[in-house]
Amino acid sequence: MAFQKFIPPPKQKSPRVAIRPTGIISFNVSAAAAYGLAEATHVSLHFDQANKLVGVTPSGAKEPGAFKLTHLTRVASVRARVFFETLGLALTATRAYPAEVRKDGMIVISLGDVRRKRGPNKQNRATKKG
DSSP: OOOOOOOOOOOOOOOOEEEOTTSEEEEEHHHHHHTTOSSOSEEEEEEETTTTEEEEEEESSOOTTOEEEEEOSSEEEEEOHHHHHHHTEEOOSOEEEOEEEOTTSOEEEEOTTOEEOSSOOHHHHHHHHO
């Protein structure tokens, strides 16, 4: 009787975006490949306040307001604490969020039930001083 060696098929992880309470946005390897982040070195961040959507636009070069994108073995991440603090968003636990890519290449992350922190946020304070 001849034996055949069993080799399990490679695991295909679905694209996943997670945001930590520290403000780090993480994209797993599948998300980085699917969303065009594999070659990007920086990203710009955008926010749709009415719909609680975060927009992430990949970039190959540092431009004004761009955040550095760090690539590790299994994840690409951006440290965006100041972004979330300025908007006054309360991130209480690490969570996975739904994301999709628009035709223009922007990755749109829906924050859904994330609440705003109580009191004035830094963005409002900056406009009142001016």
